[in-house]
Amino acid sequence: MxxxxxxxxxxxxxxxxxxxxxxxxxxxxxxxxxxxxxxxxxxxxxxxxxxxxxxxxxxxxxxxxxxxxxxCFADGAVQYFLGKKIRLHYTDRPCHTTLEQDVLTLFARTEEEAQHAFRQWMISHCVELYRKVGREVYEHFTQAGYRVPLARIEVKDMTTRWGSCTASSGRISMNFRLMQYPVECVYAVFYHEYTHFMEQNHSKAFYRILYQMFPAYDKWDAVLKQKG
Ligand SMILES: [Zn+2]
Structure with missing residues (x-):
């Protein structure tokens, strides 16, 4: 039936x-x-x-x-890192998580352990990348004549947002899950959050600055919205 x-x-x-x-x-x-x-x-x-x-x-x-x-975290499952497909490979020999070509070797026996190792590996990589991109975006804004602080960056595990900006304390929080997307998406979120230092709301003025600073914003924002 x-x-x-x-x-x-x-x-x-x-x-x-x-x-x-x-x-x-x-x-x-x-x-x-x-x-x-x-x-x-x-x-x-x-x-x-x-x-x-x-x-x-x-x-x-x-x-x-x-x-x-x-x-998603089974042995052999496909995951994404900076927009590229990588394949998970379990090993029962204790080791650091390493990416070679497109194979990510992790010390795991279960999907739960693999998920945990993958997450730790992503977090360890994003700190360096976010600092670099954050500084670049800061310098770009400064060169364009905007007065913005060099943001203190916090890496967070957020489920509903990619980033957030606390203008009063000069802090930007970034979601570590962005590491699964192309690096342009990381730039898009940084440009968005840096623009909040000048405009708190998503007003016309906000988007005028954002598009001036990062013309490809809509394209990469759409990539982030696609997968949700
Ligand atoms: Zn916003």
């Missing part, structure tokens, strides 16, 4: 049981099965499925997405 929701077809298995009501289950692997009383006609089961199609389909999608996210 199957049901369709939003143009997508979901297969499901039926299991007959000594029971009173029809029940739908979404398993951990995203498959659907329906348990139904022994004598309920198939048409009734089908109708029940169709009535609950939205809820079941959403559940299947959620479970599948969760599963996919978990496998």
């Amino acid at each position: 199957e049901f369709t929701y939003n143009g997508k077809t979901y297969p499901c298995q039926i299991r007959r049981k000594q029971m009173k009501y029809i029940r739908i289950h979404v398993r951990e692997d995203g498959s659907v099965y329906v348990s139904a009383p022994l004598h309920v006609p198939v048409s009734v089961i089908q109708q029940f499925l169709e009535e609950n199609a939205a809820a079941v389909a959403n559940r299947v999608e959620a479970v599948s997405a969760q599963k996919a996210a978990q496998h």
Whole structure:
């Protein structure tokens, strides 16, 4: 049996049981099965499925997405570093995480350990890069005649923002996850945050300065918005 929701077809298995009501289950692997009383006609089961199609389909999608996210850090999985694809390679011999060509060797036995090692490796790299890009952007603003402080940079783990600027204390916080994107994205966020030293809000004046300083802003901002 199957049901369709939003143009997508979901297969499901039926299991007959000594029971009173029809029940739908979404398993951990995203498959659907329906348990139904022994004598309920198939048409009734089908109708029940169709009535609950939205809820079941959403559940299947959620479970599948969760599963996919978990496998991002499996041995052999693909990750991104500065916009380039790299492949994870587990080793059970204690070592520093190293990137050679496009293979990232990490000391890990489970996906959880690999995720942790990957994250530490990204953080250790971003400190140096962010300092360099931050200084470059600062010098560019200064040369253009803007009065901005040389920002103190903090690396943060943020889930909803790429960066933030605290103008009063001359501080810029940067998300370490930016390290997965092309370096131009890092520049885009720095130009954005540096512009906040002059304009707190995303006003017309804000964008006038931002586009003057970094004309390709929209292009790289779109890359960041794409993946979310
Ligand atoms: Zn902003």
